[in-house]
Amino acid sequence: MAGTYTKKDFGAGPEEQTLLKDSNGTRIVPAKGCEPVRLSPGWEGTGRPDDELNFKGVTMDQADLELNPPRDRLNLVFFILILHGIGALMPWNMFITAKEYFVSYKLSKEYTGVDTNYATNFLAYLGSAAQVPNFLFNWLNVFLQFGGNLTTRIVWSIFVLVLVFVFTVVLAMTDSSGWPGIFFWITMVSVVIVNTANGIYQNSVFGMAAKLPSKYTGAVVLGSNISGTFTAIISFLAQVMAPNARTAAIYYFITALFILLACFDTYFALPINRFYRYHELLHQKEANKRQLENSSRGITQRPPYWSVFKACFPQLFNTFLIFFVTLALFPSVQSDIRLSDKDFFVPTEYYSSVMCFLTFNITAMLGSTIASLVQWPSKKYLIIPVVLRLAYLPLFLLCKYEPVKTERILPILIDNDWIYWVIAMTMGLSSGYLSSLSMMYCPRMVDSQHASTAGMFGAASLITGIFTGVLFSMVMPSIVANLTF
Secondary structure (H helix, E strand, C coil): CCCCCCHHHHCCCHHHHHHHHCCCCCCCCCCCCCCCCCCCCCHHHHCCCHHHHCCCCCCHHHHHHHHCCCCCHHHHHHHHHHHHHHHHHHHHHHHHHCHHHHHHHHCCHHHHCCCCCCCCCHHHHHHHHHHHHHHHHHHHHHHHCCCCCHHHHHHHHHHHHHHHHHHHHHHHHCCCCCCHHHHHHHHHHHHHHHHHHHHHHHHHHHHHHCCCCHHHHHHHHHHHHHHHHHHHHHHHHHHHHCCCHHHHHHHHHHHHHHHHHHHHHHHHHHHHCHHHHHHHHHHHHHHHHHHHHHHHHCCCCCCCHHHHHHHHHHHHHHHHHHHHHHHHHCCCCHHHECCCCCCCCCCHHHHHHHHHHHHHHHHHHHHHHHHCCCCCCCCCCCHHHHHHHHHHHHHHHCECECCCCCCCCCCCCECCHHHHHHHHHHHHHHHHHHHHHHHHHHHHHCCHHHHHHHHHHHHHHHHHHHHHHHHHHCCHHHHHHHCCC
16 A cells, blocks of 8 residues: 555664654663664764765776776786886887997998997997996985976977987988098997986876886886897897898887887876876875875975885885896896807807897896795895896806906806806896886885885986996906906
8 A cells, every 4th residue: 555664664773663652752772682773983083085976087087987986807907018118228228239230330440441449449438338327317316307297208208309310310311421520429329318318208207107006016027028128029020131230220220119109109008098197096086085184284395315215215226226237247247148059059140149148138038027926035135136146247257258358367167058058047037126116115115195106216226227237347357357366
């Protein structure tokens, strides 16, 4: 009957039955054995800011993201960050892997007709020109943040890299045999500009990845190691297939252009991705919350750099030492280790390409891949294998390391290509694995609102390790020339 309701229609439980019994409005007595009704605190009682309570500035899309946290479908964001990791180290890898193009072609006596010092010391000059600006701008970018927000820094950095590589391709197509000195210094200036932009780009990419779960920082490191592998493979294929060094260099540098343009395009695809927007929203909410708390306490909004640095220092030291050891040996020492056995499966003309560049980059890539699946040892004990890697310095020097124009005095104790290859593979594998772990652990050492700053400190420590490792590699020829037992 219309207007008639039963207890069953109400679905009344114990509390509801108690409330219905006392209809005179004087008092409500709970049923025996029942807890009194407990009301949840109102929305206003949650302590949220007024703007959030009134849904000010909150779009339907943001509300939907919070109610339905998205997943990284098809690992799209993960692969985009791998691509940016490739792009972040592409300029450095392109120039060092193109050693034969510069030394044996553009600056050679056969091409220029004159005997110059430029070819002999090319890698030393290249290392200084590349790493000094990279080192300076990585550290300055932590504190000054050139160019404003992450988007501005990343976009302009990639744009500058693209312009310089276009210029490098044009330079490869130009006959520079009559002006080797000018060509050399133009190349050095290009390297300075490239690595200035690249320092800002790489630092900003790590800052961007630090806003996401830790495996995405590992994706950037994995991309950095894939970059070396990709560059080494392209260089090897160009060496085998191209008719001459000039054509090989043109195709080689054009490949870098395509990678950088892909990085440029995919960066603008990130804000469209729901997973990325969700974590951006979480990061922004946390930042706004801290900003509100700091403003109420009269605290400045500047990140507590010293506190973040102290909290991250163990992982910053790990990152520094890993890359110091790696760059002290690769590529300068490793590329000058010579073939011992003529019957070895790698012929002399490809020995450096395979045993140095391909071996290191492939094993480093595998190490980074493993780190995304297994994280061991923990943050506390990571320093143990990192310090043990210092043993690679004497091991490589005891191999058949014969730098150009250097008379070796130090005895060769490891005169077997297979043993050297095993040492080289474990060095690359440990470099990729441990560097990924240290960079993944770094943002976890601080509160989430400082994760981006911690990521930038990590990138700066990485570049510091590379910079000091490159400088230390210049001492290696004098060590084998003067040290004996």
